[in-house]
Amino acid sequence: MKRISVNVNGVERWVVADPKRSLADVLREQMMLTGCKVCCADGQCGSCTVLIDGKPIRACVTPMEKLTAGSKIVTIEGIGTPENLHPLQIAWMAHGSAQCGVCSPGFIMSAKALLDKTLTPTREEVRAWFHRNRNLCRCTGYKPLIDSVMDAAAIMRGDKTIYDVMPKAKEDGSILGTEYIRPSAVAKVTGTWDFGADVALKMPAGTLRLALVQAEVSHALIKGIDTAEAEKMPGVERIITWKDVGGKNAITGLITFPTNKGDGWDRPILCKEKIFQFGDAIAIVAADTEEHARAAAKKVKVDLEVLPAYMSGFAALAPDAMEIHPGVPNAYYEQGVVKGADTKPLMASAAAVVDITTYCSRQPHLHLEPDCGEAFVDDDGVLTILSKSIGVHLHHAMICPGLGIPPEKLRLIQNPTGGTFGYKFSPTMEALLGVAALVTKKPVSLVYDQYQNITYTGKRSPANINIRLACDKNGMLTAMETDWWLDHGPYSEFGDLVTLRQAQFTGAGYHLENIRGKGKTVATNHAWGSAFRGYGSPQAFLAGEIAMDMLAEKMGEDPLEFRYKNLYNETSTTPTGQKPEVLVLKQLFDLIRPKYLEAKQRAAKLSTPETKRGVGISLGIYGCGLDGPDSSEARVEMTPSGFIVHSGWEDHGQGADLSAQTMAHEVLRVAGVKPEQIGLVMADTFGPNGGPAGGSRSNVFCGNAIRVAAEMLLNAMKKPNGGYRTYKEMVSENIPLSYDGKWVAAACTDCSPDTGQGNPFPIYMYEVFMPEVEVDVETGKATVVKLTTAIDVGTIINKATVDGQVYGGLAQGLGLALTEDFEDLDLHTTLKDCGIPYPKDVPDDIEILYLETARPLGPFGAAGVGEAPLTALHPAILNAIYNACGVRIFRIPALPEAIKMGLEAQAGAAAAKKDLQHH
The missing domain is CATH 3.30.365.10 (Aldehyde oxidase/xanthine dehydrogenase, molybdopterin binding domain)
Incomplete structure (x- = not known):
């Protein structure tokens, strides 16, 4: 330890720190300057970028001993405040560049270093600067970030004003269709938006820090778990194993299909008898510090009998492959698609046929913010879990029986969340946090490092698809046959659904009357399959769209024009037999x-x-919803100072806050309501069930529920002779101030496991x-x-x-x-x-x-x-x-x-x- 003098944001400060500790850790944990975000901890993402003597430095790989006397450090907290923003922060907000916002402080600091050197960079120079300084963003595709820097430079040169850059409402006050700024933007660009790892640092004294004992092999039998040495390590409060779990010690996959050969209880919270994949949690160490917890975790001895690991669908489907879940075949779910006439004679008589097999990879989500969360038992005896969940009500149902507590004693709340791109549609650490809080009876926090984040969260399920596509002499499609398997890793949750997606989207977009196909979900020992943006459709379109290109070539036609003449028309139905709700593809082409x-x-x-x-x-085509009669609930409430929207709509960068505000405002603005008068309470199981934020459903389902609730409130506010009641008038007339809205896709139906047909x-x-x-x-x-x-x-x-x-x-x-x-x-x-x-x-x-x-x-x-x-x-x-x-x-x-x-x-x-x- 050393007493070190540092100049941070223009102020000389003393810290007592280990000289080998990273600058990021000291800024965050000792100075509480949590605008410096740590995502990768190895200098690959730039989220922790700060300025040292004007240069952009990745604080996570800069030890304190590298600082020289007189060095001047500037963090995001030092360049602007919510009341006095830097032009970069303003431009970042104006262009929607802070989506999830976890990378925003690092990008803004990097950009500041560039603009301090030149106010006339080219777009390519800005992009090259970010590339060279290893600034990563997973949300934006980078273009809005370059736009932001160019506008900030123009403001700083005097070529533009702030008012030129900031979006404006329409003349009638509506913000629908505008570039109105999301409510969370100011906090995100100033580094004051507390993500889960920031919340962990600000938990009360006595909070225990958790570390996992994880499998380092992909398939094994557990012969014994020895915690004796680990229990003696410094700071250790408790080591938790499967024996400490009060419920079923499993996360239910909520299996609904009768054809699923498993029961959905195949994913343990803490492994008892078997390891199913690399990284599986075997024990939890609870200690006074994260360092102590991680050190003790290394001392837990696990006796394993290593089994053959089936790391692909090819391996798991081999005749001699053992059952990964004993008693359940590795191919545990089958999905058919049957539409129109028998395809065999049509294939035989076709003018041209393409027969190909494609393989879509196990794409990692690569969300920058590692998985993280906290849990505690509140004063009413309710276990409360704070996490990155994008399905708080869904996860409540999936983990409650495994924890063994009554549903009313479990509450899930979403933390401010970095991008998830779907991986958090599956519960990850929620049950682990819950078990630890229940067993220790103390608040707990768990923050993954990036290695855990990559190796122990779900991935896109790879699919191997054989497709045979036929057309007649005029180049019109006549038949399609498909045969596929989907590698869903060891856990069955949502495996049937993503397999169904192949039936729904292979061949979608085209007038295709005759389809036959069969697919299966396969358990393997590779990473478990979780939802990923586009869920199931990238696998399907990889096969279908290459086949369309090759068929066009066989017919000697241009690939665009060949597609064009085969697009949906007035008589078309989707591969599941549903009538498209609009016909727009020809216009898009x-x-x-x-x-x-x-x-x-x-x-x-x-x-x-x-x-x-x-x-x-x-x-490409995708449906909005979770299949069948999906629904959402919301509440809109009038208060003395404005309005509050209560919604389960989880935000992971896609803009739930702004959309919820816009939906309510578009209804209420006729009563003179301004957007800033609408507050938000979001993603809490003690509030309305909005359903999970996946499948591009939230804008439709949560949006409609908010619209309905707002319309009910507006109707109550209407005066008989025109105009609208104030809060005081509502109270004096004893009119309810809060209204619950619900929206159901009532006409939708599930798709048959045998034929794939449905709406x-x-x-x-x-x-x-x-x-x-x-x-x-x-x-x-x-x-x-x-x-x-x-x-x-x-x-x-x-x-x-x-x-x-x-x-x-x-x-x-x-x-x-x-x-x-x-x-x-x-x-x-x-x-x-x-x-x-x-x-x-x-x-x-x-x-x-x-x-x-x-x-x-x-x-x-x-x-x-x-x-x-x-x-x-x-x-x-x-x-x-x-x-x-x-x-x-x-x-x-x-x-x-x-x-x-x-x-x-x-x-x-x-x-x-x-x-x-x-x-």
């Missing part, structure tokens, strides 16, 4: 066609022998993707140089939010296509090694073409948006690679070595052909 023709000309002009350029096309979603989203790709012939590296997309998500509730969702989804689709994977447990353990795109990996040239077709059932005509941009960009990129260099890739990610191998095979075939001709 009409929007993108001129851009496509220009892109093809550009590709021909810019291709060289060294760098081949190509254009790809695909369509699962009230509203769909539609998008067409057109990437332009360059392939380096020498290395095989593919680079997306421009992205154009045409999208219809109904009425746009907030333009900046929808833009941000599209940009961010496209960046993740690019990563899915080219770089991202979680396959190798030795390699894929950091953000960088998992292939996350950095700023220069995503093009700045992104163009969004909007079509706004009001949805009959959407709130004010809106659909959702989040899932749509990640449905089908990846097959379009693979189609563009083929268009560029003639190499077909059927398995993603399309790494340079795979493309290079294809180029070499192509060259070899050409040489052999030439040699044959010569002889």
Whole structure:
């Protein structure tokens, strides 16, 4: 320990600290400057960026001993306050650049260092600066961040004013369709928005810090757990094993399908007899500090009998593979799709048939904020869990029986949350926190490091799909056959649902009357399958959209025009037999066609022998909802100072706060209500059940529930002779001040496990993707140089939010296509090694073409948006690679070595052909 003098934000301060501790830890834990966010702890993400003597420094990898005498440190807290914001903070808010907001302080500090050097950077220089300084964002696709820096520079030069940059309401006061700023924006850009790890630091004295004892193998029998040595370690309060769990010690997958061969109770809270995957929790150490807890966890001895690990569907389906869950076959759920006439004779008589197999990877979510949470038993004896949950009511049902407490004694509340992109649709640490708080009878906190975050949270379920697609002599589709399996890892929760998605979305978008298919969910010992943005659709569209490209080629037709003539028409139904609620695909293709023709000309002009350029096309569709008669509840309340919206709508960066405010305001504004008069109480199981924030359902379902509640309140406020009652008038007339709204997708039905037929979603989203790709012939590296997309998500509730969702989804689709994977447990353990795109990996040239077709059932005509941009960009990129260099890739990610191998095979075939001709 040393007494060290540091100048932080212009003030000389003394700290007593270990010189080897990181600057980030000292700033956060000793000075409570929690605007410095720690996400990766190894210098890969830049969330912890602060300035030291004007230079952007990653505080998580800077030890205190590296600071020189007189060094001046500036953190996000030192450049602006909520009342006096820096132009960067203003521009960040104006462009919706703080989506989840966990990376925002680091980006803003990095940008400040750049603008302190020059007020006239180019867009490419800004992007290169962020890339060089390792600033990562998973939400925004980077374009809004570059826009923010350019506007901030213009303000600082005097070329623009703050008022030029800040969005404005419409003349009638409506904020619907504007770029109105989200309520959380000020806190996010000033670093005062407390994420879960910040909450952990601010828990009361006596809070125990938790560490997990985790499996370091993927499949094993547990012969014994020895905690004796660990219990003697400094600071240890308790070591918790399965014996301490009061309930069923399992998380229920809420299995609903009668054809599921398991019971849904296959995921232990703490492993008792068996390890099912790498990272499985075996014990919890509760200690006075995180360091003590982690040190003690290493001393717990677990006696294992290692079993063969089945790390793919191929392995788990082998005839000699043992059952991962004894008594339940590894292929534990089957899904059929049967529509129209028998496909066999149609295949036999077709003018052309494509028969291919595609493999969609185990894409990692790569959310920057590691999983984290807190738990305590409150003064009323209620176990309260604070976490990143995006389904508080859903998770309540999934963990309550496992904990063994009455439902009314369990409360889940969502913390301010960094992006999850769906992984938190599954409960992760909620039950672990609950067990620890119940056993120790003290408040507890658990914060994963990035290694745990990557290796022990769910992933996109890989799918192996064989598709056979046929057309007649006119190029009209006649039949489709599919056969697939989906690797869902060891735990069955939602495995049937994501398998069903293949039946719902393979072939979607096209007039396709005759379909036969069969798929299965397979248990493996790799990472458990959890929801991921686009849930199930990327696997389906990878197969379908490559097959469409190849069928067009067989028929000698342009891939865009071949798709166009086969799109949904007035007589079409979806693969599940549902009538599309709107017909917009032809209009979207009409929007993108001129851009496509220009892109093809550009590709021909810019291709060289060294760098081949190509254009790809695909369509993507996604439904808003959780299948069948989904519903949501909300409450709107009048108070002496304004209004409060109570909603279960969980926010993980997509903008639940702003959308909830906008939905209520659009109803109440006729009574003179201003947006800032509407407060929010969100995502608490002691409040209304909004349902989980997944499946792009919240804008539709929660939005409609809020709209209904607000309309009921507005109706109560109406005076018989015109005008609206004030709060005092409501009270004096004894009129209720609070109204509960509910909205149900009453006409929707579940899809049959046998045929896949049903009406699962009230509203769909539609998008067409057109990437332009360059392939380096020498290395095989593919680079997306421009992205154009045409999208219809109904009425746009907030333009900046929808833009941000599209940009961010496209960046993740690019990563899915080219770089991202979680396959190798030795390699894929950091953000960088998992292939996350950095700023220069995503093009700045992104163009969004909007079509706004009001949805009959959407709130004010809106659909959702989040899932749509990640449905089908990846097959379009693979189609563009083929268009560029003639190499077909059927398995993603399309790494340079795979493309290079294809180029070499192509060259070899050409040489052999030439040699044959010569002889």
